[in-house]
Amino acid sequence: MNAPLKADAFGVGAQPIPVADPIIRFEQVGKSYPGRRGQNAVTALSGIDLTVPKGAIVGVIGRSGAGKSTLIRLVNGLERATAGRILIEGEDVTGLTEAGWRARRRQTGMIFQHFNLLSSRTVFDNVALPLEIAGAPKAEIESQVTRLLELVGLADKRERYPAELSGGQKQRVGIARALATEPKVLLCDEATSALDPETTQSILALLRKVNRELGITILLITHEIPVIKEICDRVAVIEDGRIVEEGDVFSVLTRPQHPTTARFVEAVTGVELPAYLADRIRTQARPGDETVLRITFTGENATAPVISRLSSTIGVDVNILAGRIDAIAGRPFGSLLVSVPTQEPELAAVLGALKTLELKAEVIGYVS
Amino acid sequence: MSPEILRLIALATADTLLMVAVAAGIGTLLGLPLGVFLATSKRGELFAAPVVNAVLGTLVNATRSTPFIILVVAIIPFTRLLAGTSIGTNAAIVPLTVAATPFIARLIEGAIREVDQGLVEAARSMGATPLQIVRKVLVPEALPAIALGLTLAIVSLIGFSAMVGAVGGGGLGDLGIRYGYQRFMPDVMAAVVAVLIVLVQAVQSIGDHLARRLNKRLRHA
Numbered sequence: 042m043n044a045p046l047k048a049d050a051f052g053v054g055a056q057p058i059p060v061a062d063p064i065i066r067f068e069q070v071g072k073s074y075p076g077r078r079g080q081n082a083v084t085a086l087s088g089i090d091l092t093v094p095k096g097a098i099v100g101v102i103g104r105s106g107a108g109k110s111t112l113i114r115l116v117n118g119l120e121r122a123t124a125g126r127i128l129i130e131g132e133d134v135t136g137l138t139e140a141g142w143r144a145r146r147r148q149t150g151m152i153f154q155h156f157n158l159l160s161s162r163t164v165f166d167n168v169a170l171p172l173e174i175a176g177a178p179k180a181e182i183e184s185q186v187t188r189l190l191e192l193v194g195l196a197d198k199r200e201r202y203p204a205e206l207s208g209g210q211k212q213r214v215g216i217a218r219a220l221a222t223e224p225k226v227l228l229c230d231e232a233t234s235a236l237d238p239e240t241t242q243s244i245l246a247l248l249r250k251v252n253r254e255l256g257i258t259i260l261l262i263t264h265e266i267p268v269i270k271e272i273c274d275r276v277a278v279i280e281d282g283r284i285v286e287e288g289d290v291f292s293v294l295t296r297p298q299h300p301t302t303a304r305f306v307e308a309v310t311g312v313e314l315p316a317y318l319a320d321r322i323r324t325q326a327r328p329g330d331e332t333v334l335r336i337t338f339t340g341e342n343a344t345a346p347v348i349s350r351l352s353s354t355i356g357v358d359v360n361i362l363a364g365r366i367d368a369i370a371g372r373p374f375g376s377l378l379v380s381v382p383t384q385e386p387e388l389a390a391v392l393g394a395l396k397t398l399e400l401k402a403e404v405i406g407y408v409s
Numbered sequence: 410m411s412p413e414i415l416r417l418i419a420l421a422t423a424d425t426l427l428m429v430a431v432a433a434g435i436g437t438l439l440g441l442p443l444g445v446f447l448a449t450s451k452r453g454e455l456f457a458a459p460v461v462n463a464v465l466g467t468l469v470n471a472t473r474s475t476p477f478i479i480l481v482v483a484i485i486p487f488t489r490l491l492a493g494t495s496i497g498t499n500a501a502i503v504p505l506t507v508a509a510t511p512f513i514a515r516l517i518e519g520a521i522r523e524v525d526q527g528l529v530e531a532a533r534s535m536g537a538t539p540l541q542i543v544r545k546v547l548v549p550e551a552l553p554a555i556a557l558g559l560t561l562a563i564v565s566l567i568g569f570s571a572m573v574g575a576v577g578g579g580g581l582g583d584l585g586i587r588y589g590y591q592r593f594m595p596d597v598m599a600a601v602v603a604v605l606i607v608l609v610q611a612v613q614s615i616g617d618h619l620a621r622r623l624n625k626r627l628r629h630a
Contacts, residue, residue: 203625
């Protein structure tokens with residue numbers, strides 16, 4: 042096994058970041074499966090410290106096999122921790138019996154990548170299932186299911202069977218079903234991974250609505266950074282069964298500390314050098330070359346008219362080579378590749394102006 | 410064919426239907442829980458009891474590997490105990506049921522094992538008890554496959570019921586052997602075969618139709 046990476050090596054707390062009013066709290070949680078027939082025990086998770094604040098949307102991102110599925114299943118007892126302890130609403134659930142877990146699970150909704158709807162039941166009856174299990178009276182089931190189908194926008198599909206629905210509609214049924222018993226926490230297991238990008242957006246919007254309007258805390262796992270970027274307040278990056286980075290989404294995504302995070306983040310925030318330039322870029326300037334700069338925008342200045350200001354105040358021509366501006370956790374973020382004249386004093390003036398605007402600029406090479 | 414023979418064929422058909430219906434009925438009543446248990450009691454499953462599972466599995470295999478005609482003879486004392494006799498339609502129901510139960514149990518086990526494990530996990534995540542998972546998820550989801558399995562079992566039972574004719578059971582097989590074979594009446598033999606073909610055909614059609622009705626997976630909006 043690799044040497045464990047210490048979280049404090051990256052300047053983020055080795056102690057769990059104190060977050061007000063946690064609803065779920067992992068303390069040094071580990072999970073290993075006993076070895077069988079001479080094989081070694083398998084460690085799925087180790088030393089997990091994670092806090093889910095009440096009312097937040099917390100995302101756990103990692104590649105497949107990183108342990109995120111196991112982690113989310115520890116919250117409703119589908120998997121049991123073998124080390125550390127888990128507190129839910131202040132209650133230590135580590136030693137709970139199966140019967141104790143069953144009662145807990147009725148206060149925790151869960152949705153799945155492949156929806157897991159019963160093909161033999163109509164939309165209405167699928168949403169009714171958790172209420173039937175909890176022994177709710179018929180009248181209550183009727184009114185509750187009707188209300189939830191309204192909420193997810195499927196009131197007109199109540200007598201349909203899952204086979205007659207699209208993927209997005211199936212996940213809406215899954216969400217309605219997960220909310221049937223009015224849980225405080227919703228667990229999302231790769232809820233959008235089987236959906237196309239457009240449908241993903243609509244499901245994420247629905248999850249945000251559920252979070253904001255019903256005040257339900259959401260813990261989700263995903264391998265898609267756009268999901269984190271779109272709806273999460275906090276993110277934990279998991280690799281080889283350990284959390285390697287954790288924090289609020291904007292800081293983690295705009296200033297990733299761990300290489301794994303950086304790789305995930307590149308896909309949404311990074312700007313690649315266009316192929317035609319990558320071949321021609323030089324590390325040493327020749328006379329007449331232009332300097333290629335990467336400007337990174339964060340926060341307020343991301344929306345400032347930087348380029349036109351450079352042109353008008355300093356009088357240099359700025360050539361845009363590639364760029365990308367996006368929103369992360371509702372705040373603008375982006376990066377831009379530009380080329381500017383290499384000769385002084387223009388270059389120094391440009392760099393100075395960018396510094397004044399508190400934008401990060403780095404010289405990445407020279408082109409003719 | 411004389412009216413007398415036609416009457417005999419009608420009576421024998423009724424006897425066959427009775428034997429098959431009762432054996433299939435009791436066989437399902439016993440085979441359903443047995444099949445569900447076999448499908449859910451291996452290590453790490455809902456009702457994990459690996460030892461009991463292995464014992465029952467062996468018992469089921471033993472019964473199923475005994476040729477039916479041998480089984481009929483071998484359990485004659487048991488048949489006498491239950492039916493009071495080892496000859497006739499009522500007595501024939503006993504070995505038919507004994508053969509049908511493990512067969513149906515295996516078919517149901519197979520149908521239940523086909524149900525997506527994700528559905529079991531979803532039901533667990535709602536706080537369902539193992540029994541609720543069986544009643545509300547596994548059996549309803551397996552129903553189309555169970556319907557096809559029972560159809561297969563009934564068709565096999567019709568064949569078995571003809572075989573008990575050889576050892577003094579009633580029904581179409583008995584008629585075919587006594588009249589068609591021992592009395593050299595080829596028209597009776599032909600009639601018996603024709604009725605059996607029609608019966609099997611009818612059962613298969615009804616079963617297929619039912620399975621299609623129960624299967625909500627193939628519908629499209």
